Amino acid sequence: MKTVVCVKVCGGEINPFDESALECALTLSSDVTVLSMGPESAAEALKPLTRLGVRVILLSDKIFAGSDTLATAYILERAIKKLDADMILCGRQSVDGDTAQVGPMLSQNLGISLIAGTIKIKTDKTDKTNERKMIAETRMGEVRIDTPALVTVERGYFLRFPSIFSREGEVEHWDNSDINCDPNRCGLDGSPTRVLKTFENERGRRSCKFISFDEFLPLIEDLKSRRDDDRREKQRYSGERLKNVWAVGEKAAEIARPMAEKLTVTDELDPREIAAMAEKDMPDAILWNSDFWGRNNAPIAAAILKTGLCADCTSIETDGEILYMYRPARSGNITAKIKCVTKPQMATVRTESTSADIIVSGGRGVSDKIDKLYSLADKIGAEVCSSRGLVDMGKMQYERQVGLTGRQVAPKIYIAVGISGAVHHTCAIExxxxxxxxxxDKDARIFDYADYGIVAEF
Ligand SMILES: Cc1cc2nc3c(=O)[nH]c(=O)nc-3n(C[C@H](O)[C@H](O)[C@H](O)COP(=O)(O)OP(=O)(O)OC[C@H]3O[C@@H](n4cnc5c(N)ncnc54)[C@H](O)[C@@H]3O)c2cc1C
Structure with missing residues (x-):
């Protein structure tokens, strides 16, 4: 089975989700090609992969520079068509861009089925044909894989070490003369999303009153007895109204309603159907919920409509024409303001996903005190959640992760224990x-986003 694994080099290292996808491919096939788009300097990080017995191709050309997810998916599509593969594997997302859009867009461009959120792939021999049947264990259950298919892989696999006898081979360099992309669909020119500016994130800051541990439980009792109107007013939208807005699903509609003169709410249908309807009506903007379904289906619609999609927006603004979308950017303390130069302008937006009154959320700082965290939650009647720090360590299930790439929450009381307060986390609790x-750590950023702080070990 001819298999291609799309690999991104982020900050000089292989994206960990793509390492997992590569290991998954190595367990399935002996004909594996690693395909990476990036600057020539990425070759250094890619070269060690040749020791695993795989072919490695780096797509690099100055016309590819500055490509957003739509342009990247187009360039990868051209290369994969030339390679004529049966099975394409991508990591669920890159750890820098973190949009999780390239895989779904690429599946649409290639016209093959998408199996998203795969944790493991099991193989089984079928009775007569001696062909292997592949079953993907995904975040939504088991799915049979019929090739050709594109599979996005979670961090379920650990990339093997090469044999000590293996030798390093060469990385093949392809430029646009090898894949003949339309230059108007590559790089900045072919990218419908534009980052307008990035800035220090001040949103959600609070003034913190420091208290002692002894005051903690009485404070909780006092807060519990207060009325429910403490939750902050949600200010996800500001500015003028857009004339014609679509929302996919009721949750996205809640955010779209105040920004639309006319709002059309569609069900969570097949994205191809939504794209076909949108092509006729051509709304100014379409908002999707940024849950598992929205994150996998909005990119498919964007690829069909050849329009820009901004992932995981925490707030939006319009001037009556343009949708300005805000999302945390790579360093964690920075927010990016993004616009889309094509129509419909599309965004996946964060919506709340819990009705709990009290949440006790643990971070990496309490990785060895998970039982104590649960005892506290039991004592005060709280739901347990966590930062991505604990999820990455395998100490909490992903479903409990709060943050940009997890859940958005708005309980009456949020208790952050052992969490440093990266914007990726605080943007979802504000x-x-x-x-x-x-x-x-009295200087931890979380205290700038808290009403009460306790400077102590848990
Ligand atoms: C694109 C992208 C998306 C991301 N999405 C998310 C997301 O959805 N959610 C998320 O949370 N993060 C997300 N992150 C990661 C985020 O940037 C941080 O790395 C992460 O939130 C850090 O987790 P943490 O606070 O648990 O760990 P750390 O940053 O390691 O902080 C641990 C804290 O624990 C404290 N501590 C140590 N010992 C104790 C003790 N005994 N008692 C109490 N405290 C103690 C330390 O002082 C420290 O402040 C994302 C990152 C990127 C790049």
Missing amino acids: DSGTIIAINP
Whole structure:
């Protein structure tokens, strides 16, 4: 089975989700090609992969520079068509861009089925044909893989070490003369999304009152007895109204309603159907919920409509014409303001996903005190959640992760224990009523986003 794995080099290292996809491919096939688009300098990080017995191709050309997800998916599509593969594997997302859009867009461009959120692939021999049947264990259950298919892979696999006898081979360099892309669909010219500016994120800051541990439980009792109107007013939208807006699903509609003169709410249908309807009506903007379904289906519609899609927006603004979309950017303390130069302008937006009144959320700082975290939650009647720090360590399930790439929450009381307060985390808790942080580092950023702080070890 001819298999291509799309690999991105992020900050000089192989994207960990793509490492997982590569290991998955190596367990399935002996004919694996790694395909990477990036600057020539990426070859250094890619070269060690040749020791795993795979062919490695770096797509590099000055016309590819500055490509957003739509342009990247187009360039990869051209190369994959030339390679004529049966099976394409991509990591679920890159750890820098973190949009999770390239895989779904690429599947649409190639016209093959998408199997998203795969944790493991099992193989089984079928009775007569001696062909292997592949079953993907995904975040939504088991799915049979019929090739050709594109599979996006979670961090379920660890990339093997090469044999000590293996030798390093060469990385093949392809430029546009090898794949003949239309230059108007590559690089900045072919990218419908534009980052307008990035800035220090001040949103969600609170003034923190420091208290002692002894005051903690009485404070919780006091807060519990207060009325429910403590939760912050949600200010996800500001500016003029757009004339014609679509929302996919009721949750996205809640955010779209105040920004639309005319709002059309569609069900979560097949994205090809939504794209066909949108092509006729051509709304100014379409908002999708940024849950598992929205994150996998909005990119398919964007690829059909050849329009820009901004992932995981935490707030939006319009001037009556343009949709300005805000999302945290790579360093964690920075927010990017993004616009889309094509129509419909599309965004996946964060919506709340819990009705819990109290959440106790643990971070990497309490990785060895998970039982204590659960005891506290039991004692005060709270739901347990976590930062991505604990999820990455395998100490909490992904479903409990709060943050940009997890859940958006707005409980009456949010207690952050052992969480440093990266913007990727705080952007998803800012609508909470009262935020309490426990951290021994008095300079931890979380205290700038908390109403009460306890400077102590948990
Ligand atoms: C694109 C992208 C998306 C991301 N999405 C998310 C997301 O959805 N959610 C998310 O949370 N993160 C996300 N992150 C990661 C985020 O940037 C941070 O790396 C992560 O939130 C850090 O987790 P943490 O606070 O648990 O760990 P750390 O940053 O390691 O902080 C641990 C804290 O624990 C404190 N501590 C140590 N010992 C104790 C103790 N005994 N008691 C109490 N405190 C203690 C330390 O002082 C420290 O402040 C994302 C990152 C990127 C690049």
